[in-house]
Amino acid sequence: MIKQVDATQLKSKMNSRVRKNAIWKSIFLLSTLFGLLVLAVLIIRVVMQGASWIDIDFLTGRLSTNADRAGIMGALLGTVWVMLVVIPVTLIIGVATAIYLELYAKRGKIQSFIETNISNLAGVPSIVYGLLGLTIFVRLMDFGNVVLAGGLTLSLLVLPILIVSAQEALRAVPAQLSEASYGMGATKWQTIRRIILPAALPSILTGSILSLSRAIGETAPLTVLGIPALLIPFPGGLFDTFTALPMQIYYWTLDASLVAEYANLAAATIIVLLVLLFVLNSVAIFIRNKFQHRY
Amino acid sequence: MSKNSEAKKEAVNVSEMIAQNKKKKNISNLFEKLIPTILFLLASITILTTLGILYTLLSQAIEFFKRVPIWEFFTGTVLKPLSQNPEFGLLPLINGTIISTIIAMFVAGPIGLMSAIYLSEYASDRVRRILKPLLEILAGIPTIVYGFFAFTFVTPIIRAIWPEVEATNILSPGLVMGVMIIPMIASLSEDAMTSVPNAMREGSLAMGATKLETTLKVVIPAAFSGIIASFVLGISRAIGETMIVTIASGSSKNFTFDITQSMQTMTAYIVEVAGGEAPAGSTIYYSLYAVALTLFVFTLTMNLLARYISRKFREEY
Amino acid sequence: MSTLANNKMKVQVKSKQDEETEAATVESGKIVYDTKDLNLWYSETHALKDINLEINEKEVTAIIGPSGCGKSTYIKTLNRMVELVPGVRTTGTIAYKGKNILDRSFKVEDLRTQVGMVFQKPNPFPKSIYENITYGPKIHGIRNKKILDEIVENSLRGAYIWDEVKDRLNENAYGLSGGQQQRLCIARALAVQPDVILMDEPTSALDPKSTLKIEELVQDLKKEYSLIIVTHNMQQAARISDKTAFFLNGEVVEYDKTNTIFTNPSDSRTEDYISGRFG
Numbered sequence: 090m091i092k093q094v095d096a097t098q099l100k101s102k103m104n105s106r107v108r109k110n111a112i113w114k115s116i117f118l119l120s121t122l123f124g125l126l127v128l129a130v131l132i133i134r135v136v137m138q139g140a141s142w143i144d145i146d147f148l149t150g151r152l153s154t155n156a157d158r159a160g161i162m163g164a165l166l167g168t169v170w171v172m173l174v175v176i177p178v179t180l181i182i183g184v185a186t187a188i189y190l191e192l193y194a195k196r197g198k199i200q201s202f203i204e205t206n207i208s209n210l211a212g213v214p215s216i217v218y219g220l221l222g223l224t225i226f227v228r229l230m231d232f233g234n235v236v237l238a239g240g241l242t243l244s245l246l247v248l249p250i251l252i253v254s255a256q257e258a259l260r261a262v263p264a265q266l267s268e269a270s271y272g273m274g275a276t277k278w279q280t281i282r283r284i285i286l287p288a289a290l291p292s293i294l295t296g297s298i299l300s301l302s303r304a305i306g307e308t309a310p311l312t313v314l315g316i317p318a319l320l321i322p323f324p325g326g327l328f329d330t331f332t333a334l335p336m337q338i339y340y341w342t343l344d345a346s347l348v349a350e351y352a353n354l355a356a357a358t359i360i361v362l363l364v365l366l367f368v369l370n371s372v373a374i375f376i377r378n379k380f381q382h383r384y
Numbered sequence: 385m386s387k388n389s390e391a392k393k394e395a396v397n398v399s400e401m402i403a404q405n406k407k408k409k410n411i412s413n414l415f416e417k418l419i420p421t422i423l424f425l426l427a428s429i430t431i432l433t434t435l436g437i438l439y440t441l442l443s444q445a446i447e448f449f450k451r452v453p454i455w456e457f458f459t460g461t462v463l464k465p466l467s468q469n470p471e472f473g474l475l476p477l478i479n480g481t482i483i484s485t486i487i488a489m490f491v492a493g494p495i496g497l498m499s500a501i502y503l504s505e506y507a508s509d510r511v512r513r514i515l516k517p518l519l520e521i522l523a524g525i526p527t528i529v530y531g532f533f534a535f536t537f538v539t540p541i542i543r544a545i546w547p548e549v550e551a552t553n554i555l556s557p558g559l560v561m562g563v564m565i566i567p568m569i570a571s572l573s574e575d576a577m578t579s580v581p582n583a584m585r586e587g588s589l590a591m592g593a594t595k596l597e598t599t600l601k602v603v604i605p606a607a608f609s610g611i612i613a614s615f616v617l618g619i620s621r622a623i624g625e626t627m628i629v630t631i632a633s634g635s636s637k638n639f640t641f642d643i644t645q646s647m648q649t650m651t652a653y654i655v656e657v658a659g660g661e662a663p664a665g666s667t668i669y670y671s672l673y674a675v676a677l678t679l680f681v682f683t684l685t686m687n688l689l690a691r692y693i694s695r696k697f698r699e700e701y
Numbered sequence: 702m703s704t705l706a707n708n709k710m711k712v713q714v715k716s717k718q719d720e721e722t723e724a725a726t727v728e729s730g731k732i733v734y735d736t737k738d739l740n741l742w743y744s745e746t747h748a749l750k751d752i753n754l755e756i757n758e759k760e761v762t763a764i765i766g767p768s769g770c771g772k773s774t775y776i777k778t779l780n781r782m783v784e785l786v787p788g789v790r791t792t793g794t795i796a797y798k799g800k801n802i803l804d805r806s807f808k809v810e811d812l813r814t815q816v817g818m819v820f821q822k823p824n825p826f827p828k829s830i831y832e833n834i835t836y837g838p839k840i841h842g843i844r845n846k847k848i849l850d851e852i853v854e855n856s857l858r859g860a861y862i863w864d865e866v867k868d869r870l871n872e873n874a875y876g877l878s879g880g881q882q883q884r885l886c887i888a889r890a891l892a893v894q895p896d897v898i899l900m901d902e903p904t905s906a907l908d909p910k911s912t913l914k915i916e917e918l919v920q921d922l923k924k925e926y927s928l929i930i931v932t933h934n935m936q937q938a939a940r941i942s943d944k945t946a947f948f949l950n951g952e953v954v955e956y957d958k959t960n961t962i963f964t965n966p967s968d969s970r971t972e973d974y975i976s977g978r979f980g
Contacts, residue, residue, distance in 0.1 A: 103592075110594035114506050120498035121507075121515055124566045128522050131533050138536075185426035193420045194427075196787065207430050212617075212687035213680065214624025216651050217437060220676050223658065224440040245433050252430070265824035269886070272782060273837040273893065274814030278419050283840065288827055306526025309626035309651070313658040335528045342532045342631055346551075352536050359529050366524065396848050398838060399894040402814060405842030 132363075139356025147357060152319060152337075156350035161358055166323050167236070167331035168305055168365075174240025174327065175304045179251045180297055182244075184286075187255035192281060211249035218246040219313030227314055234315045237327040242310050247300040254296025258289040291380035298373040302366045308335035334362045441680055444673035448472075451667050457674060463637040463648075465657070465668045472671050474678065476639040480647035481682075484558040484629055485622040487643065491562025492618050496569025497611065503570065504577040505599045516571070523567035531631035534560035539632060552634030552646040561628050565618045572617065576610020576694075577603055613694040620686035624679065626651035650679045733758040733897060733927045734779060739793035741774060743786060748774045750951045752793070756944075758896075761919060761928045763942030763959065765935055767974065771951040772931045773821075776899050779929065780816045781809050798896075814841060816897040817890030822906050823882035825874035825889070830857075830866050833874050833885060837893040852892050860888035861918050880911025887918065898922065900930040904937065916941050935975060939963050947971045 150160020186203075194200035222242030232238040262285050270280040286293075316332055318340040324331035341355035449457070452472045460473020499519070503512055539556040543549045549556075580603050588598040604611065626649075634646035635656050648656070653675055662669040734756040741749035749771050756762050764772045777783040779795065781802065794801045802812050814837075825833050834853045843849065853870065857863040862884040866877070874885055883903060890898055900919075904912040919928060919941050932938050938945050939959060946956040947968075955962060955971045966972045 106594050106597070110596040113596045114502075117498045117502035117506055120495045121502045121519075121570075123495055124499065124522050124563060124570075125515075125518050127563045128518070128525070131525070131529070131537075134533070134537050135529070182426050182429050185423050186430060189420070189423035189427040193423055203427060203430060206434050208691075209684065209687060210430060210433060212620060212624075212683060213437065214626065214651065214683055216624070216626045216654050217441070217676055217680055219658070220654070220673065221433070221437050221440050224444070225436055228664070248430065248433070263824075265820060265822060266826060268782065268785070268820060269824045269826065269889075270836070270840075271785065272780065272813055272818035272820070273840065273889070274810045274812075275837075275840045276416050276810055278416050279840045283836070284826060302524065306524075306528070308526065308528040309630075309655065312626075312630075312655045315658065335526055338528050338532060339627070339631070342528075342535060345536065355532055355536075359532060362526065363529070366526075370524070396851055397894070398843070398852060398892070399815070399896075401843055401848075402838075402841040402893060406811065 135356045135359050135363075138353055139358070139360050142353050142357035143360060148361070151323075152332075154319075156348060156354055159354055161334065161337055161361065163323050164332050164334045164337040164358070165361070167333040167336075170236045170324050170327070170329075170331060171240045171243060171333060172301060172305065174237060175244050175247070175301060176297070178241065178244040179248055179300060179304075180293075183248055183251035183297070183300075184255050184293060186248075186252045187259055188281060188286075190252075191256050191259045192277070192285070207249045207252055211253070214309075215246055215307055216309040216313060218242055219310030221245065222310060223313050223315070232328070234317070234330055235328045236324055236331050239311060239314055239316060239331065239333070240327075242314060243304040243307055246307065246310060247304045250300040250303060251296055254299070255289075255293050258292030258296065259285060261292065262288045291376050295373045295377045298369050298376075302369045302373075305333075305369075306335060306362065306366065308339055311336050312339065334358055334365070338362065437680070441673050441677040444670055445677045448667065448670035448674040451670070452674075461639045463639075463653075465671060470667065472667070472674075473639075474675065476637045477648055477650045477653050477675060478678075479639055479641070480554060480629075480633070480652075481623055481649040481679075483641065483643065483647060484554050484561065484633070484649055485619055487555060487558025488562040488565055488622040488625075489615070489619060491559055492565035492569050492622075493615060495562075496566045496614070496618070497573055499566065499570040500573035500577060500611075501599055501604075504574045505595060505603060519567045519570060522563070523571075525564070527564065527625060527627040528631075530560050530564050531557070531627040531629075534628055534632035546644070549644040550634075550646055552632060552636070553644050554629070554633050554647040555643045557628045557632035558643070560632070561622055561625050564625070564628070565621055568621060569614045569618045572614030573607070573611045576607040576614065579610070580606040609693050609696075613690040616686050616690040616693065620683045620690070623686065624651065624683050626655060630655045650675050650682075654679075731758045732756065733798065734929075735794075735796040737794045737796070739775075739778070739795060740791065741771075741778060741783070742790045744788040748951050749778070752953055754946060754953060754956060756927070756929060758927045759923055759925070760943040761923050761930060761941055763938035763945045764929065764931045764948060765933070765938050765945060765974075766948035768933065770948040772948045773901055775948065776901055776929060776931045778803075779897075779899055780813050780818055782813075782818065784809070814893055815895050816899060817893065817895035819883070819886050819890055819898065819900045819903045821902045823879055823886055825877070825882050825885050827873065827875060829871045830874050830877070830885060831870040833889050834892045837889060841893060856888040856892040857885075859891045859922075860884045861914065861921075862888060878911070880907050880914060883907060883911065883915060884918065887915070887922075895926065897927045897929065900928065902931050902933060905933065912937075935963075947974065949974070 146158075147160050148165070149162050150158065152161075152163055153159040186207075190200060190203060194203070219242065222238055222245075226232050226238035226241050227234055230238075266284050266288060267280050270284045275283070311333060316336050317330060318332070318336070322329075338355045338358045341351040341358065345352035345355065457472055457474050459475065460471060461475045462471045462473045463476045464471045503515060507515065534557045538560055539549070539551065539553065542553075542556055543551070584602050584606060585598055588602045589595070593601070629649045630652040633648065633652065635648050635652065636646035637648050638645065640647065654672055657668060657672050662672070732755050734754070736752050736754040736756075739749055739752040740747070752775065764776060766772045774783060778791065779797075779802075783789055791803055793803070795803055797812065797816070800807060826836060828836075831853055834856050835849045838849060838852055843852075854863065854867075857866060862881060865881060866885075869876075874882065877885060883906075887898075887903075904915050907915070916937065919930070922928060923943075930938075930942065942959045944957065945959045945962045947954045947962065947966075947970075949970060955966060955968045957967075962971060963975060966975060
């Protein structure tokens with residue numbers, strides 16, 4: 090028999106191969122940590138720059154060109170008002186669409202057409218939604234750049250996210266439960282309303298909160314809608330003009346070259362926005378863990 | 385053993401009550417029949433959204449092309465919308481978009497892929513459970529925050545090292561955009577790699593191959609289409625990204641390849657013109673829609689391409 | 702092929718004879734389900750072939766056969782649950798109390814109100830024990846709290862589980878053991894006072910003790926209800942049923958008094974199956 094493999098040569102080669110593997114393993118790990126490192130630097134930087142500017146006057150104060158007196162109450166209220174539009178609109182349309190696609194639509198052309206369309210919508214840049222909102226809600230329906238126009242635009246933007254997560258939530262409800270309900274003589278809608286929806290609700294809410302936090306952080310569509318920079322009156326209804334936290338950050342960042350303190354105000358507002366998002370996401374995770382059924 | 389029959393006798397006659405209720409249930413019957421229609425109408429809002437986008441972009445862009453010839457728009461290298469004799473050449477914007485995307489992918493591609501390799505092939509379950517949610521946080525940071533970070537932190541650092549870089553430049557937002565896209569590429573590539581069956585890895589490892597060799601020669605080739613699809617989606621994301629470049633790259637419409645300079649992307653142009661309250665009906669107002677239409681076609685093509693790649697070349701295990 | 706046809710004829714003849722003798726001795730024996738020439742396809746698969754079966758009221762009818770023989774499909778056709786599978790087609794008739802349930806005009810909700818079902822795996826709703834029982838009555842429009850309370854107690858008593866759960870009616874049903882969950886599911890089916898209870902391998906997921914309890918319960922229930930039980934456990938069929946149908950490859954090979962099937966089967970395939978030679 091001819092020896093095809095030289096054992097000693099193999100051994101020395103093996104050592105270098107193992108070393109190479111170890112080196113690359115650390116490179117891969119460092120790559121993973123790189124993103125997290127940037128995240129840490131970003132947060133530390135923003136906190137160092139902005140934390141000292143946050144106090145009760147900043148949170149409850151009105152906007153001002155004087156950096157020491159400027160507050161973000163208007164932007165906070167604007168963001169809350171937009172949330173009040175986005176939550177019901179996306180929940181109703183999103184859950185209805187998910188129910189239709191998962192439980193009513195026949196497997197076939199219409200269903201796959203709608204699903205393909207939704208996944209394409211998810212990839213449309215947010216700024217294009219801004220132009221849609223500008224053309225349809227602000228101009229055509231003549232709402233102007235008010236809470237309702239902003240809220241509806243952001244609703245359409247995050248709707249695909251909510252629909253897909255609601256579909257997953259409905260799909261995760263075990264078929265045995267709906268079988269039990271049908272077996273009792275329940276109609277389809279009774280089964281959906283009393284069994285499937287309650288069982289899927291925690292996951293649907295989690296998805297809803299995550300899509301909401303996406304809407305809150307969006308800036309580009311609002312810039313296109315013409316959401317104003319300096320707005321002194323607070324919004325009090327759907328048809329009031331408003332500004333929102335990300336818009337406030339945007340304008341203060343742009344004007345930081347004029348007034349240096351504006352950069353600090355922007356950082357402070359970023360902290361408020363990130364805290365808001367953090368709270369929302371914690372609630373979502375809490376709901377997911379607390380109400381997760383073990384079927 | 386007669387407790388059961390007794391129970392039924394004593395009981396209220398449920399089946400009779402049900403039979404009686406059935407007779408007066410006509411209203412709920414009607415409701416039951418309407419439900420699918422109502423749901424379908426709500427579901428079709430997503431289709432109306434697409435039609436709305438197409439109608440908005442096309443109808444206004446056509447107005448624009450009545451005033452500026454299509455050919456001039458797509459081949460023009462000069463963009464001077466506000467000058468006395470305005471010129472509407474798209475190439476500076478396309479150039480800015482492509483260059484910022486290339487810079488972003490230089491960061492996001494390798495780092496995202498290497499993160500995916502670590503998470504899928506090397507990390508223990510415990511480590512993965514910690515690292516993945518942290519990476520998701522990175523994806524959840526609003527882009528305006530990245531824009532602020534690029535403009536007020538990254539740019540000054542770059543300028544300290546490389547003084548020729550301008551205060552607004554395409555390099556800094558490109559790099560930050562890359563960081564923003566890392567989690568997307570990492571998680572999509574990781575999905576592709578974890579779906580490679582273990583039997584294939586074991587086959588390679590059992591022959592004495594190291595993990596690195598197994599990853600490079602078995603796992604990555606098997607997951608290749610998924611990895612490429614994640615890159616294409618990353619590119620699409622970079623093309624559509626708005627706030628980072630708007631804030632940190634300024635609004636210079638120069639047609640240049642010098643990354644130390646300010647360049648404008650398609651998205652940033654839309655923000656500038658829309659925010660500048662261009663009078664409705666003016667050519668510059670319509671140019672907004674022509675640029676947005678181009679942007680829309682770019683990203684849609686990328687998304688369809690990504691889906692095509694991951695479907696067409698899906699490995700059958 | 703000819704032996705097959707012969708066998709089928711024999712079966713039919715036999716069951717008819719049986720009916721006559723039974724009618725003579727027992728005063729019950731009224732037919733609740735009369736299946737005639739039933740064929741069923743899942744898309745291209747021919748799952749049930751020319752089924753002819755007459756099922757008596759207030760008896761326990763067992764359906765046995767190896768897995769994939771169509772026994773579960775058949776029982777799910779009896780309350781049309783089989784329609785939840787897309788692409789199902791049927792021909793023939795199933796008369797329930799004289800009316801063809803496969804007819805489109807037969808309202809499936811009405812059928813399922815009169816025909817309760819217990820499934821292979823206990824499937825209580827993720828709700829309280831009380832709400833599990835009241836689910837059926839509520840969807841059929843019974844809202845009176847006093848009546849609902851009474852229904853809950855009667856149903857739970859009827860399913861031999863009242864004493865175990867009466868102090869924790871508001872606790873989640875998922876806290877119960879597997880056997881208790883299955884009896885809860887039986888109680889849930891009893892709550893709308895059906896005429897028939899279909900059981901699809903009701904004890905296959907349970908331990909021997911819980912199984913015994915449910916078998917005992919079934920014996921008691923047949924005083925008031927007609928029961929049809931699919932089981933892969935032949936001892937169980939022998940213990941609890943009055944009549945037994947043996948299914949093989951989507952056909953009824955033999956249908957007779959349980960005693961006869963297990964002691965003196967007329968078809969060699971039945972004998973083979975019962976003596977454990979296959980399946």
